[in-house]
Amino acid sequence: MPELPEVEVVRRGLAEHVLGRRVKSVEVTHPRSVRRQAGGAVELGERLSGRVLRAVRRRGKYLWVELGEPEDSGGEVEAALLAHLGMSGQLLVQPAERLDEKHLRIRIRFDDDGPELRFVDQRTFGGLTVTDVTGPEALPVPVAHIGRDPLDPAFDAEGAVGGLRRRRTGLKRALLDQTLVSGIGNIYADESLWRAKLHYERPTATLTRPEGRRLLVAAGEVMGEALAAGGTSFDALYVDVNGDSGYFDRALAVYGQEDRPCPRCGTPVRRAPFMNRSSFWCPTCQPRPRRRHV
DNA sequence: ATAAGTACCTGCTGGC
DNA sequence: TGCCAGCAGGTACTTA
The missing domain is CATH 3.20.190.10 (MutM-like, N-terminal)
Structure with a gap:
């Protein structure tokens, strides 16, 4: 959560x-x-x-x-x-x-x-x-093994982009791995990928440096905005120390929005099973990557 | 060494 | 109404 x-x-x-x-x-x-x-x-x-x-x-x-x-x-x-x-x-x-x-x-x-x-x-x-x-x-x-997060003033974005490009996996899997960049879970992974217009199964090895920077900037922005809204709560399971909910769920573009229009282009948001959970994305803004040589 | 699969929990919802 | 499968914001351990 x-x-x-x-x-x-x-x-x-x-x-x-x-x-x-x-x-x-x-x-x-x-x-x-x-x-x-x-x-x-x-x-x-x-x-x-x-x-x-x-x-x-x-x-x-x-x-x-x-x-x-x-x-x-x-x-x-x-x-x-x-x-x-x-x-x-x-x-x-x-x-x-x-x-x-x-x-x-x-x-x-x-x-x-x-x-x-x-x-x-x-x-x-x-x-x-x-x-x-x-x-x-x-x-x-x-x-000790957890990477810095995008809201950490000492976060090394260039280093993280290089690390992403050296991985041999899909983009979302890499975002959920807390050793390279930390703090991102299933909600903010999907929201960050949507903002950066990248598909969650894009092979990390094919990511260009500008795309990688775009993704990490998006992650920092979306989490910063969510923080300003007091976080995301779908139910009473997430609350602050006083028991109060945040309201960033109202600002989610794709997470939990299956069949609802993409806020950017209006295409219905899609959902697919991913790592025993779900991924949400816009098929127009975030087209599935074509298989290409690395 | 790296990546993927599985286990660990409780509770709620929706389909039959 | 009841039952059961499926699903939920995460990590750590095991296996390949």
């Missing part, structure tokens, strides 16, 4: 509501939500309790909160609370007296007895872990 814009909305919400707060206790109500944590629920609680939540950071769809001590004032960070929302994860800031959500998986209480942080996740593909951070950028270990 959540792709970069939705995760960034959550990041901003956390920055607003949990920074500087000291964790009192952690309650795990579903083991799968901590399956990536060495030592499971016990170790998560031990590594989190007593720590103060510092900066909230994000790369692609990964989100983490740097952990500090009550007395320190922003020295070296060695650990972080890492979150991935998977397909249906939510991080909610809720008053303690609020009734538990049906799919509440992890609850984090704070010393100040203010609103608690809840991880709610219907499908349990997401999870929380406390991990060490590594390298000059202090990235959590599981994030």
